[in-house]
Amino acid sequence: MSTTKKIAGAALAAALGVTTLSACGGDAKDNSADTSDAPKSKTVTLVSHDSFNVTESVLKEFEQQSGYTVKVLKSGDAGAALNQEILTKGSPRGDVFFGVDNTLLSRALDNGIFTPYEAKGLGEVKPEYVLDKEHRVTPIDSGDICVNYDKAYFSDKKIAPPQTLEDLAKPEYKNLLVVENAATSSPGLGFLLASVGKYGEEGWKDYWSKLKANGVEVVDGWEQAYNERFSGSAGGKKAKGDRPLVVSYASSPPVEVLYGEPQPAEAPTGVATGTCFRQIEFAGLLKGAKNEAGGKALVDFLISKKFQEDMPLQMFVNPVTKDAALPELFTKHGVVVEKPENVTPETIAENREQWVKAWTALVVK
Numbered sequence: 001m002s003t004t005k006k007i008a009g010a011a012l013a014a015a016l017g018v019t020t021l022s023a024c025g026g027d028a029k030d031n032s033a034d035t036s037d038a039p040k041s042k043t044v045t046l047v048s049h050d051s052f053n054v055t056e057s058v059l060k061e062f063e064q065q066s067g068y069t070v071k072v073l074k075s076g077d078a079g080a081a082l083n084q085e086i087l088t089k090g091s092p093r094g095d096v097f098f099g100v101d102n103t104l105l106s107r108a109l110d111n112g113i114f115t116p117y118e119a120k121g122l123g124e125v126k127p128e129y130v131l132d133k134e135h136r137v138t139p140i141d142s143g144d145i146c147v148n149y150d151k152a153y154f155s156d157k158k159i160a161p162p163q164t165l166e167d168l169a170k171p172e173y174k175n176l177l178v179v180e181n182a183a184t185s186s187p188g189l190g191f192l193l194a195s196v197g198k199y200g201e202e203g204w205k206d207y208w209s210k211l212k213a214n215g216v217e218v219v220d221g222w223e224q225a226y227n228e229r230f231s232g233s234a235g236g237k238k239a240k241g242d243r244p245l246v247v248s249y250a251s252s253p254p255v256e257v258l259y260g261e262p263q264p265a266e267a268p269t270g271v272a273t274g275t276c277f278r279q280i281e282f283a284g285l286l287k288g289a290k291n292e293a294g295g296k297a298l299v300d301f302l303i304s305k306k307f308q309e310d311m312p313l314q315m316f317v318n319p320v321t322k323d324a325a326l327p328e329l330f331t332k333h334g335v336v337v338e339k340p341e342n343v344t345p346e347t348i349a350e351n352r353e354q355w356v357k358a359w360t361a362l363v364v365k
Contacts, residue, residue, distance in 0.1 A: 041290060041291040041294060042067065042068060042069055043068065043069045043070075043071055043291065043294070044068045044069070044070055044071070044095050044096070044291050044294030044295055044297070044298050045070075045071045045072075045073055045093070045094030045095050045096070045291070046070060046071070046072050046073065046094060046095070046096050046097075046098055046298060047073045047075055047081060047084075047085065047092070047093055047094035047096065047097045047098070047286070048072060048073070048074055048075065048081065048097070048098040048099045049074065049075065049076065049077055049078040049080075049081045049098075049099040050074045050075075050076060050077065051099075051315060052072060052074065052098060052099065052315070053314040053315050054307065054310060054311075054314055055310050055314060058306055058307060058310045061306065062298075062301045062304075062306075062307075066294075066297050066301070068291075068294045068297060068298070070298065071094075073093060073094050075093075077186070078099045078100065078101060078104065078186070079104065081097070081099060082097075082099075082100055082104055082107070082108055085097055085108075085113050085286065086107075086108075086111045086113060089111060089112065089113050089287065089288075090287060090288045091288055092113070092286035092287070092288050092289060094286060094289070095285065095286060095289040095290065095291045095292065095294055095295035095298065096283055096284065096285055096286060096289070096295045096298050096299055097113070097114070097283065097284055097286050098140065098281070098282075098283040098302065099281055099283075100137065100281070100282050100284070101186075101279045101280060101281045101282070102131065102278075102279060102280045102345050102348070103186075103189060103190070103193065103279070103345075103348055103352070105131065105132070105137065105282065105345040105349075106345040106346050106348065106349030107349055108137070108284075109132065109136055109137070110349070112287065113284070113286060113287055114136040114137060114284035114285060114286060114287060115136070115284075115285045115286070115287045115289070115292070116134050116135050116136050116285075117135060117136075117138075117284075117285045117295075117296055117299060118135045119135070119138045119296075119299045119300050119302075119303055120300045121300060121303045121304060121321070122135070122138065122303065124303065124305075124321040124322050124323055125138070125139050125303060125320050125321050125322075126320055126321070126322060129142060129280050129320045131280065131282075131345060132282075136284055137282035137283065137284040138282060138283055138284065138299055138302070138303060139280055139281075139282055139303075139320045140281050140282060140283050140302050140303065140311075140320060141280070141281045141311055141315065141317035141318060141319065141320060142278060142279065142280045142281070142317065142318045142320055143249055143250065143251060143278070143279050143281075143316070143317040143318060144249065144250040144251075144276040144277065144278050144279070144337045144340050145186075145187045145190035145191055145194065145247065145248075145249060145250075145276060145277045145278075145279060146247075146248065146249065146250045146271050146272060146273065146275050146276040146277075146337065147162065147168065147177070147191075147245055147246065147247055147248075147271070147272040147275040148226075148230070148232065148245070148246050148247075148248040148249075148252050148253070148269045148270065148271055148272070149161040149162065149232065149244060149245050149269065149270050149271075149272060150230070150231045150232030150244035150245075150268070150269060151232065151267075151268055151269060151270050152232070152268065153231055153232070153244035154244065159172055161270060161272065162245065162272050162275075163272050163273065163274045163275075164272065164274035164275065165194065165195060165198050165199075165207070165274065165275050167272070167274075168211060168214070168216075168245070168272075168275070169207070169210040169211055169214050170214075171214070173214065173245065174214050174215045175214075175215035175217075176215070176243060176244050176245045177211070177214075177215075177216045177217065177243065177245040177246070177247075178216075178217040178218075178219060178225045178229040178230060178243040178245065178246050178247070179191055179216055179217070179218055179219075179225065179246075179247045180218070180219060180220070180221055180222055180224075180225050180247055181218055181219065181220050181221070181360075181364065182355075182356050182359050182360070183356050183359075183360055183364075184220050184221060185220065185221045185222055186222075186279075187222050187225075187247050187248065187249070188218075188221075188222075188247065189352075189356070190247075190277040190279060191247045191275075191277065192204075192355065192356070192359055193277045193341070193343050193348065194275060194276060194277035194340075194341040195207050195208065195341075196341075196343055196351075196355065197277065197341030197342055197343045198341050201351075204355075205358065205362060208359065208362055208363055209362065211363075212362070212363055216363070217229065217243060218363060218364055222247075222248065225246050225247065225248075226246055226248050226252070227239065228241055229241045229242070229243045229246065230243055230244070230245075230246035230248075231243060231244045232244060232246070232256075232268055232269040233246075233252075233256065233269065234256065234259070234260065234261075245272075249316070250271050250273075250276065250334065250335055250337055251312075251316040251317065251318075251330070251334060252269060252271070253267035253268075253269050253270065253271060253333050253334060253335070254267065254316070254329045254330050254332075254333040254334050255316055256268055256269055257329065257333045258313075258329055266333070267333045270335075271335045271337075273335055273336075273337050273338070274339075276337045276340040276341065277340055277341050277342070277343075278337070278340035278341075278342055280320070281317070283299055283302050284299075285299060303320070303321055305321065305323050305324055308320070308321045308323075308324035309324045309325060309327075312326055312327050312329075312330050313327055313329065318330075
């Protein structure tokens with residue numbers, strides 16, 4: 001499964017699968033408790049999904065201040081990366097794992113791959129994001145999966161764009177929506193969960209029956225949906241996409257501005273804020289980490305103001321700390337989703353497989 005940072009992965013140049021950034025000298029400065037008598041390692045390894053990104057100067061500053069060299073081991077999408085850590089439980093490939101989100105959180109916790117650690121600065125994290133009271137994981141970022149719309153299409157047709165899940169089933173939006181497969185795509189699963197959060201166990205299937213009758217199109221993943229079928233994106237325009245509604249992210253409009261050629265004064269796409277599901281991503285100290293002290297320092301860094309304010313333009317997600325400010329690109333062209341749909345990680349873990357199977361039988365087959 002990928003994450004909200006699929007946007008960044010599509011927009012930014014691909015990074016190397018394994019990235020090592022060296023500190024610019026200095027001895028280790030360990031501010032975390034370490035009860036081990038073993039020599040302190042100078043390298044700390046972050047295992048992540050492929051979309052992790054950070055400004056080099058920001059990471060180098062952490063390395064200079066802490067004395068650690070950070071090695072980033074990218075391991076595919078979030079689901080694949082998590083599977084590898086579960087398989088190597090107790091003998092992890094790194095010290096910290098970043099990228100497990102609330103759709104996979106219970107699976108990670110049930111498999112016991114993390115060592116509890118209450119990060120320095122956790123008090124600055126907004127309480128609604130702290131889903132694990134045992135602090136086995138620390139919230140790092142959030143993002144909203146939402147329906148995006150092509151502003152020009154709806155302006156030309158003189159039709160108001162949809163704003164809610166209910167709107168999408170109305171006749172005026174027939175044959176306009178493209179969604180990703182919930183069995184193969186993170187945003188596809190998130191949109192399914194939005195319907196579960198809104199309509200509950202008894203109502204979400206009826207809702208999808210209405211969407212199917214209203215001509216919803218299902219494709220395998222975000223790249224195809226957004227950059228080929230959606231008429232509002234730069235890629236979709238080139239591909240002559242004819243669907244003016246797509247499941248994407250609340251951060252998609254700022255990305256369209258940032259990478260527009262020429263850069264537009266206004267985002268060409270909008271967000272239906274009543275269609276959203278909130279993803280939260282976490283990092284945790286891996287059980288059996290070779291450099292536990294370095295891992296703790298790295299987790300502290302991930303919720304530091306410096307990193308939190310760097311994230312939006314690197315991974316196109318929102319910070320989770322109270323003191324982090326959003327860049328102007330987000331405040332000017334983004335939207336605030338006041339009431340996203342939510343489903344608890346425990347409920348997702350108990351029902352995800354059966355929900356996806358039922359969805360596939362209903363919508364795809």
